[in-house]
Amino acid sequence: MRNPGEENRFKKQTSQLDESKAKLDLYNQSLERTSKLEQSRQSLSKALSDASQARVENQRTDADDAQGLVDKLKDPNVKRRTKRAAREQLRDMGYEVNSSTKPEVMELQIKEKRIEAENRIALIKQMALEKEQEFQRKSLENDLKRQRIAAQILLDEAESAQLSAQKAKNEAEGALRIAISKKDPLAIQTAQTNLDIANKQIDLSNQRVDSAQANLNDQPEIAANSTAEQKATQGAQTESLAYGEKRRQRQSASDLVEAGEKARQPMSLSSAEAKVESTNPQLALPTRIDINQMPKLDLKPGENLFDAYQRQREGMKLPTSGAQLPSSKVDMPPVDKTAIALNSATIQPREASGGNQFVEALKMANQGIEQRLDALNSAIITLANTPRSLTVQTPNPIDDAADLMNRMSRGQVMAAGV
Secondary structure: OOOHHHHHHHHHHHHHHHHHHHHHHHHHHHHHHHHHHHHHHHHHHHHHHHHHHHHHHHHHHHHHHHHHHHHHHHOOOOOHHHHHHHHHHHHHOOOOOOOOOOHHHHHHHHHHHHHHHHHHHHHHHHHHHHHHHHHHHHHHHHHHHHHHHHHHHHHHHHHHHHHHHHHHHHHHHHHHHHHHHHOOHHHHHHHHHHHHHHHHHHHHHHHHHHHHHHHHHHHHHHHHHHHHHHHHHHHHHHHHHHHHHHHHHHHHHHHHHHHHHHOOOOOOHHHHHHHHHHOOOOOOOOOOOOOOOOOOOOOOOOOOHHHHHHHHHHHHOOOOOOOOOOOOOOOOHHHHHHHHHHHHOOOOOOOOOHHHHHHHHHHHHHHHHHHHHHHHHHHHHHHHOOOOOOOOOOOOHHHHHHHHHHHHHHHHHHHHOO
8 A cells, every 4th residue: 555645755755856857958058059159159150250261361462472572673684564563552552662672672662561460460360369259168168067057957857766676665665564564475576676676776766866966066177177177278279379478579670670671761779679579460360259248147045057047047048139249440341241231130030931832722722623724725726627528539529428338337337236
Protein backbone atom coordinates (compact mmCIF):
# COMPACT_ATOMS: atom_id res chain seq x y z
CA MET A 1 0.00 0.00 0.00
CA ARG A 2 1.39 3.33 -1.00
CA ASN A 3 2.02 6.04 1.55
CA PRO A 4 0.13 9.20 0.45
CA GLY A 5 2.68 11.40 2.22
CA GLU A 6 5.61 9.82 0.43
CA GLU A 7 3.74 10.02 -2.87
CA ASN A 8 3.06 13.73 -2.43
CA ARG A 9 6.65 14.40 -1.38
CA PHE A 10 7.91 12.58 -4.46
CA LYS A 11 5.60 14.57 -6.75
CA LYS A 12 6.63 17.86 -5.16
CA GLN A 13 10.36 17.18 -5.43
CA THR A 14 10.02 15.92 -9.00
CA SER A 15 8.01 19.01 -9.94
CA GLN A 16 10.65 21.27 -8.42
CA LEU A 17 13.44 19.56 -10.34
CA ASP A 18 11.47 19.70 -13.59
CA GLU A 19 10.73 23.39 -13.03
CA SER A 20 14.39 24.11 -12.33
CA LYS A 21 15.44 22.26 -15.50
CA ALA A 22 12.85 24.09 -17.60
CA LYS A 23 14.00 27.47 -16.29
CA LEU A 24 17.62 26.62 -16.97
CA ASP A 25 16.72 25.54 -20.48
CA LEU A 26 15.04 28.90 -21.09
CA TYR A 27 18.05 30.76 -19.75
CA ASN A 28 20.33 28.63 -21.91
CA GLN A 29 18.26 29.54 -24.97
CA SER A 30 18.65 33.21 -24.06
CA LEU A 31 22.42 32.80 -23.86
CA GLU A 32 22.44 31.04 -27.23
CA ARG A 33 20.56 33.92 -28.83
CA THR A 34 22.98 36.37 -27.26
CA SER A 35 25.91 34.37 -28.61
CA LYS A 36 24.50 34.47 -32.15
CA LEU A 37 23.87 38.21 -31.85
CA GLU A 38 27.41 38.87 -30.65
CA GLN A 39 28.76 36.76 -33.52
CA SER A 40 26.74 38.84 -35.96
CA ARG A 41 28.11 42.07 -34.49
CA GLN A 42 31.67 40.79 -34.68
CA SER A 43 31.23 39.72 -38.30
CA LEU A 44 29.95 43.19 -39.19
CA SER A 45 32.80 44.88 -37.35
CA LYS A 46 35.39 42.70 -39.09
CA ALA A 47 33.86 43.38 -42.50
CA LEU A 48 34.01 47.13 -41.91
CA SER A 49 37.59 46.89 -40.66
CA ASP A 50 38.66 44.80 -43.65
CA ALA A 51 37.04 47.30 -46.04
CA SER A 52 38.91 50.19 -44.40
CA GLN A 53 42.21 48.34 -44.40
CA ALA A 54 41.83 47.38 -48.07
CA ARG A 55 41.50 51.04 -49.04
CA VAL A 56 44.58 52.06 -47.07
CA GLU A 57 46.51 49.09 -48.49
CA ASN A 58 45.81 50.57 -51.91
CA GLN A 59 47.35 53.86 -50.77
CA ARG A 60 50.49 52.03 -49.70
CA THR A 61 50.58 50.25 -53.06
CA ASP A 62 50.34 53.64 -54.78
CA ALA A 63 53.40 54.74 -52.81
CA ASP A 64 55.30 51.70 -54.07
CA ASP A 65 54.25 52.49 -57.63
CA ALA A 66 55.37 56.09 -57.17
CA GLN A 67 58.77 54.88 -56.01
CA GLY A 68 59.03 52.86 -59.22
CA LEU A 69 58.35 56.01 -61.24
CA VAL A 70 61.05 57.90 -59.32
CA ASP A 71 63.50 55.10 -60.06
CA LYS A 72 62.85 55.73 -63.75
CA LEU A 73 63.62 59.42 -63.27
CA LYS A 74 66.92 58.50 -61.63
CA ASP A 75 67.89 56.04 -64.37
CA PRO A 76 70.16 57.76 -66.94
CA ASN A 77 69.24 55.18 -69.58
CA VAL A 78 65.56 56.15 -69.57
CA LYS A 79 64.48 58.45 -72.41
CA ARG A 80 63.33 62.01 -71.78
CA ARG A 81 59.79 61.36 -73.00
CA THR A 82 59.44 58.45 -70.60
CA LYS A 83 60.63 60.61 -67.71
CA ARG A 84 58.14 63.32 -68.65
CA ALA A 85 55.33 60.74 -68.59
CA ALA A 86 56.57 59.55 -65.18
CA ARG A 87 56.33 63.10 -63.81
CA GLU A 88 52.79 63.44 -65.13
CA GLN A 89 51.81 60.19 -63.45
CA LEU A 90 53.31 61.37 -60.17
CA ARG A 91 51.30 64.60 -60.36
CA ASP A 92 48.15 62.59 -61.04
CA MET A 93 48.90 60.56 -57.90
CA GLY A 94 48.96 63.75 -55.79
CA TYR A 95 52.69 64.48 -55.56
CA GLU A 96 54.12 67.97 -55.99
CA VAL A 97 56.29 67.43 -59.03
CA ASN A 98 57.55 69.70 -61.79
CA SER A 99 60.40 69.62 -64.27
CA SER A 100 62.86 70.98 -61.72
CA THR A 101 61.88 68.75 -58.79
CA LYS A 102 64.72 66.44 -57.86
CA PRO A 103 64.03 62.72 -57.52
CA GLU A 104 65.33 62.78 -53.95
CA VAL A 105 62.68 65.34 -52.99
CA MET A 106 60.05 63.11 -54.58
CA GLU A 107 61.35 60.14 -52.60
CA LEU A 108 60.92 62.10 -49.38
CA GLN A 109 57.29 62.84 -50.27
CA ILE A 110 56.72 59.18 -51.12
CA LYS A 111 58.17 57.98 -47.83
CA GLU A 112 55.98 60.40 -45.90
CA LYS A 113 52.84 59.16 -47.68
CA ARG A 114 53.88 55.56 -47.20
CA ILE A 115 54.42 56.14 -43.49
CA GLU A 116 50.99 57.74 -43.23
CA ALA A 117 49.39 54.72 -44.93
CA GLU A 118 51.28 52.30 -42.69
CA ASN A 119 50.17 54.23 -39.62
CA ARG A 120 46.57 53.97 -40.76
CA ILE A 121 46.94 50.23 -41.33
CA ALA A 122 48.52 49.78 -37.90
CA LEU A 123 45.68 51.67 -36.23
CA ILE A 124 43.04 49.64 -38.07
CA LYS A 125 44.75 46.41 -37.00
CA GLN A 126 44.94 47.61 -33.41
CA MET A 127 41.26 48.50 -33.29
CA ALA A 128 40.33 45.24 -35.00
CA LEU A 129 42.33 43.29 -32.44
CA GLU A 130 40.65 45.14 -29.58
CA LYS A 131 37.24 44.37 -31.04
CA GLU A 132 38.14 40.73 -31.61
CA GLN A 133 39.41 40.35 -28.06
CA GLU A 134 36.28 41.99 -26.67
CA PHE A 135 34.21 39.48 -28.65
CA GLN A 136 36.37 36.63 -27.34
CA ARG A 137 35.85 37.75 -23.75
CA LYS A 138 32.08 37.95 -24.19
CA SER A 139 32.01 34.58 -25.94
CA LEU A 140 34.02 32.96 -23.15
CA GLU A 141 31.77 34.48 -20.51
CA ASN A 142 28.74 33.18 -22.39
CA ASP A 143 30.25 29.72 -22.82
CA LEU A 144 31.15 29.49 -19.14
CA LYS A 145 27.59 30.38 -18.16
CA ARG A 146 26.25 27.71 -20.49
CA GLN A 147 28.69 25.15 -19.08
CA ARG A 148 27.53 25.96 -15.57
CA ILE A 149 23.91 25.62 -16.68
CA ALA A 150 24.67 22.26 -18.32
CA ALA A 151 26.32 21.09 -15.09
CA GLN A 152 23.30 22.20 -13.05
CA ILE A 153 20.89 20.47 -15.45
CA LEU A 154 22.97 17.30 -15.21
CA LEU A 155 22.69 17.45 -11.42
CA ASP A 156 18.94 18.03 -11.59
CA GLU A 157 18.52 15.03 -13.88
CA ALA A 158 20.66 12.86 -11.57
CA GLU A 159 18.61 13.91 -8.55
CA SER A 160 15.39 13.20 -10.46
CA ALA A 161 16.68 9.71 -11.29
CA GLN A 162 17.59 9.30 -7.65
CA LEU A 163 14.05 10.14 -6.60
CA SER A 164 12.65 7.65 -9.12
CA ALA A 165 14.95 4.94 -7.82
CA GLN A 166 13.92 5.70 -4.23
CA LYS A 167 10.26 5.56 -5.24
CA ALA A 168 10.81 2.20 -6.92
CA LYS A 169 12.51 0.91 -3.76
CA ASN A 170 9.63 2.05 -1.57
CA GLU A 171 7.13 0.32 -3.84
CA ALA A 172 9.23 -2.87 -3.85
CA GLU A 173 9.44 -2.85 -0.07
CA GLY A 174 5.68 -2.36 0.18
CA ALA A 175 5.06 -5.21 -2.26
CA LEU A 176 7.42 -7.43 -0.27
CA ARG A 177 5.61 -6.73 2.98
CA ILE A 178 2.28 -7.57 1.37
CA ALA A 179 3.67 -10.77 -0.15
CA ILE A 180 5.08 -11.84 3.24
CA SER A 181 1.76 -11.14 4.95
CA LYS A 182 0.00 -13.31 2.34
CA LYS A 183 2.71 -15.97 2.55
CA ASP A 184 2.88 -16.19 -1.23
CA PRO A 185 6.30 -17.64 -2.19
CA LEU A 186 6.18 -16.52 -5.80
CA ALA A 187 5.08 -13.00 -4.89
CA ILE A 188 7.81 -12.86 -2.21
CA GLN A 189 10.46 -13.90 -4.73
CA THR A 190 9.24 -11.35 -7.29
CA ALA A 191 9.12 -8.53 -4.76
CA GLN A 192 12.59 -9.43 -3.45
CA THR A 193 14.00 -9.34 -7.01
CA ASN A 194 12.41 -5.95 -7.63
CA LEU A 195 13.85 -4.69 -4.35
CA ASP A 196 17.36 -5.86 -5.28
CA ILE A 197 17.08 -4.10 -8.63
CA ALA A 198 15.83 -0.93 -6.93
CA ASN A 199 18.78 -0.98 -4.48
CA LYS A 200 21.23 -1.24 -7.38
CA GLN A 201 19.48 1.62 -9.14
CA ILE A 202 19.76 3.69 -5.97
CA ASP A 203 23.48 3.00 -5.75
CA LEU A 204 23.96 4.04 -9.37
CA SER A 205 21.82 7.14 -8.94
CA ASN A 206 23.80 8.13 -5.85
CA GLN A 207 27.04 7.82 -7.82
CA ARG A 208 25.57 9.92 -10.63
CA VAL A 209 24.48 12.60 -8.18
CA ASP A 210 27.96 12.66 -6.61
CA SER A 211 29.59 12.90 -10.05
CA ALA A 212 27.22 15.66 -11.20
CA GLN A 213 27.74 17.57 -7.96
CA ALA A 214 31.52 17.30 -8.33
CA ASN A 215 31.25 18.54 -11.91
CA LEU A 216 29.19 21.52 -10.76
CA ASN A 217 31.68 22.26 -8.00
CA ASP A 218 34.52 22.25 -10.56
CA GLN A 219 32.91 24.97 -12.68
CA PRO A 220 34.30 27.97 -10.71
CA GLU A 221 37.87 26.72 -11.07
CA ILE A 222 37.33 25.88 -14.74
CA ALA A 223 35.98 29.38 -15.31
CA ALA A 224 38.89 30.98 -13.48
CA ASN A 225 41.45 28.93 -15.43
CA SER A 226 39.81 29.67 -18.79
CA THR A 227 39.63 33.38 -18.01
CA ALA A 228 43.28 33.49 -16.91
CA GLU A 229 44.34 31.58 -20.04
CA GLN A 230 42.45 33.97 -22.29
CA LYS A 231 43.90 36.97 -20.47
CA ALA A 232 47.44 35.67 -20.96
CA THR A 233 46.85 34.90 -24.65
CA GLN A 234 45.29 38.27 -25.37
CA GLY A 235 48.03 40.03 -23.46
CA ALA A 236 50.66 38.31 -25.59
CA GLN A 237 48.80 39.28 -28.77
CA THR A 238 48.56 42.91 -27.71
CA GLU A 239 52.22 43.02 -26.69
CA SER A 240 53.31 41.44 -29.97
CA LEU A 241 51.32 43.94 -31.99
CA ALA A 242 52.65 46.87 -29.97
CA TYR A 243 56.23 45.65 -30.33
CA GLY A 244 55.88 45.23 -34.09
CA GLU A 245 54.44 48.72 -34.37
CA LYS A 246 57.30 50.16 -32.33
CA ARG A 247 59.85 48.53 -34.61
CA ARG A 248 58.08 49.85 -37.68
CA GLN A 249 58.03 53.40 -36.29
CA ARG A 250 61.76 53.22 -35.55
CA GLN A 251 62.45 52.08 -39.11
CA SER A 252 60.17 54.76 -40.53
CA ALA A 253 61.95 57.48 -38.58
CA SER A 254 65.31 56.20 -39.79
CA ASP A 255 64.07 56.18 -43.39
CA LEU A 256 62.86 59.76 -43.05
CA VAL A 257 66.25 60.90 -41.76
CA GLU A 258 67.98 59.21 -44.69
CA ALA A 259 65.53 60.55 -47.27
CA GLY A 260 65.74 64.06 -45.85
CA GLU A 261 69.48 64.00 -46.05
CA LYS A 262 69.39 62.91 -49.70
CA ALA A 263 66.83 65.63 -50.49
CA ARG A 264 69.00 68.21 -48.72
CA GLN A 265 66.28 68.71 -46.12
CA PRO A 266 68.10 67.32 -43.09
CA MET A 267 66.17 66.49 -39.93
CA SER A 268 67.15 65.04 -36.59
CA LEU A 269 66.04 61.62 -35.42
CA SER A 270 63.78 63.15 -32.77
CA SER A 271 62.15 65.35 -35.43
CA ALA A 272 61.63 62.31 -37.65
CA GLU A 273 60.13 60.33 -34.78
CA ALA A 274 57.79 63.22 -33.94
CA LYS A 275 56.79 63.40 -37.60
CA VAL A 276 56.03 59.70 -37.69
CA GLU A 277 53.84 59.99 -34.61
CA SER A 278 52.12 63.12 -35.92
CA THR A 279 50.97 61.27 -39.05
CA ASN A 280 49.16 58.70 -36.93
CA PRO A 281 45.48 59.31 -37.86
CA GLN A 282 42.55 59.05 -35.51
CA LEU A 283 40.19 56.78 -37.38
CA ALA A 284 36.65 56.49 -36.11
CA LEU A 285 36.02 52.88 -36.96
CA PRO A 286 32.86 51.30 -35.54
CA THR A 287 34.30 49.86 -32.34
CA ARG A 288 30.87 48.85 -31.09
CA ILE A 289 27.25 48.64 -32.10
CA ASP A 290 25.05 51.03 -30.17
CA ILE A 291 22.60 48.53 -28.73
CA ASN A 292 21.97 47.21 -25.26
CA GLN A 293 24.54 44.76 -24.00
CA MET A 294 23.66 41.78 -21.88
CA PRO A 295 24.39 42.69 -18.24
CA LYS A 296 26.11 40.43 -15.78
CA LEU A 297 23.81 38.54 -13.45
CA ASP A 298 24.02 39.43 -9.79
CA LEU A 299 22.64 36.51 -7.83
CA LYS A 300 20.86 37.31 -4.61
CA PRO A 301 20.98 34.90 -1.65
CA GLY A 302 18.96 31.80 -2.50
CA GLU A 303 18.33 32.96 -6.08
CA ASN A 304 18.99 30.68 -9.03
CA LEU A 305 20.28 31.67 -12.46
CA PHE A 306 16.89 31.85 -14.15
CA ASP A 307 15.27 34.01 -11.45
CA ALA A 308 18.19 36.43 -11.66
CA TYR A 309 17.81 36.52 -15.41
CA GLN A 310 14.08 37.21 -15.13
CA ARG A 311 14.72 40.02 -12.63
CA GLN A 312 17.32 41.72 -14.85
CA ARG A 313 15.83 40.93 -18.25
CA GLU A 314 14.55 44.50 -18.71
CA GLY A 315 18.14 45.53 -19.34
CA MET A 316 18.58 42.77 -21.91
CA LYS A 317 15.87 43.78 -24.36
CA LEU A 318 17.00 44.16 -27.93
CA PRO A 319 16.31 47.44 -29.76
CA THR A 320 13.32 47.66 -32.06
CA SER A 321 15.06 49.91 -34.57
CA GLY A 322 18.08 49.14 -36.72
CA ALA A 323 21.53 49.40 -35.17
CA GLN A 324 23.21 52.75 -35.84
CA LEU A 325 26.91 52.88 -36.57
CA PRO A 326 29.02 55.78 -35.30
CA SER A 327 29.95 58.24 -38.03
CA SER A 328 33.54 58.22 -39.27
CA LYS A 329 35.78 61.28 -38.92
CA VAL A 330 37.80 60.51 -42.03
CA ASP A 331 36.88 59.87 -45.64
CA MET A 332 36.47 56.11 -45.91
CA PRO A 333 33.94 55.30 -48.65
CA PRO A 334 33.93 51.54 -48.00
CA VAL A 335 32.88 52.11 -44.38
CA ASP A 336 30.23 54.66 -45.27
CA LYS A 337 28.73 52.50 -48.03
CA THR A 338 28.61 49.47 -45.76
CA ALA A 339 26.95 51.47 -43.01
CA ILE A 340 24.34 52.80 -45.44
CA ALA A 341 23.69 49.30 -46.72
CA LEU A 342 23.29 48.08 -43.15
CA ASN A 343 20.79 50.79 -42.25
CA SER A 344 18.78 50.28 -45.43
CA ALA A 345 18.71 46.47 -45.25
CA THR A 346 15.97 46.28 -42.62
CA ILE A 347 13.69 43.28 -42.53
CA GLN A 348 10.20 44.30 -43.57
CA PRO A 349 7.11 42.58 -42.16
CA ARG A 350 5.61 40.00 -44.44
CA GLU A 351 2.69 41.37 -46.42
CA ALA A 352 -0.68 39.72 -46.23
CA SER A 353 -0.98 37.33 -49.14
CA GLY A 354 -4.57 36.23 -48.70
CA GLY A 355 -5.58 37.36 -52.21
CA ASN A 356 -2.61 35.66 -53.82
CA GLN A 357 -3.25 32.47 -51.89
CA PHE A 358 -6.89 32.49 -53.03
CA VAL A 359 -5.88 32.90 -56.66
CA GLU A 360 -3.35 30.09 -56.41
CA ALA A 361 -5.91 27.82 -54.73
CA LEU A 362 -8.45 28.64 -57.46
CA LYS A 363 -5.91 27.77 -60.13
CA MET A 364 -5.15 24.45 -58.47
CA ALA A 365 -8.86 23.64 -58.17
CA ASN A 366 -9.56 24.47 -61.83
CA GLN A 367 -6.45 22.78 -63.15
CA GLY A 368 -8.28 19.53 -64.08
CA ILE A 369 -11.15 21.44 -65.71
CA GLU A 370 -8.73 23.50 -67.76
CA GLN A 371 -6.99 20.36 -68.99
CA ARG A 372 -10.32 18.81 -70.06
CA LEU A 373 -11.35 22.01 -71.82
CA ASP A 374 -8.04 22.06 -73.68
CA ALA A 375 -8.57 18.44 -74.78
CA LEU A 376 -12.15 19.21 -75.87
CA ASN A 377 -10.96 22.24 -77.78
CA SER A 378 -8.35 20.14 -79.61
CA ALA A 379 -11.00 17.53 -80.48
CA ILE A 380 -13.34 20.19 -81.85
CA ILE A 381 -10.58 21.62 -84.02
CA THR A 382 -9.71 18.15 -85.31
CA LEU A 383 -13.37 17.42 -86.07
CA ALA A 384 -13.80 20.74 -87.83
CA ASN A 385 -10.85 19.97 -90.09
CA THR A 386 -12.20 16.52 -90.97
CA PRO A 387 -13.84 16.42 -94.49
CA ARG A 388 -17.62 15.71 -94.60
CA SER A 389 -17.81 14.52 -98.23
CA LEU A 390 -15.79 12.22 -100.46
CA THR A 391 -15.47 12.69 -104.21
CA VAL A 392 -14.32 9.71 -106.28
CA GLN A 393 -13.63 9.70 -110.00
CA THR A 394 -13.71 6.29 -111.75
CA PRO A 395 -14.16 5.03 -115.37
CA ASN A 396 -17.17 2.85 -114.33
CA PRO A 397 -19.04 4.96 -111.76
CA ILE A 398 -22.20 2.81 -111.62
CA ASP A 399 -20.44 -0.54 -111.14
CA ASP A 400 -17.91 0.89 -108.73
CA ALA A 401 -20.60 2.61 -106.69
CA ALA A 402 -22.58 -0.61 -106.41
CA ASP A 403 -19.47 -2.47 -105.39
CA LEU A 404 -18.67 0.17 -102.74
CA MET A 405 -22.20 0.05 -101.32
CA ASN A 406 -22.02 -3.74 -101.18
CA ARG A 407 -18.73 -3.67 -99.23
CA MET A 408 -20.07 -1.09 -96.78
CA SER A 409 -23.16 -3.20 -96.09
CA ARG A 410 -21.08 -6.36 -95.63
CA GLY A 411 -18.81 -4.46 -93.16
CA GLN A 412 -21.81 -3.31 -91.12
CA VAL A 413 -23.20 -6.88 -90.99
CA MET A 414 -19.88 -8.29 -89.83
CA ALA A 415 -19.54 -5.56 -87.23
CA ALA A 416 -22.99 -6.46 -85.89
CA GLY A 417 -21.94 -10.11 -85.57
CA VAL A 418 -24.67 -11.46 -87.87
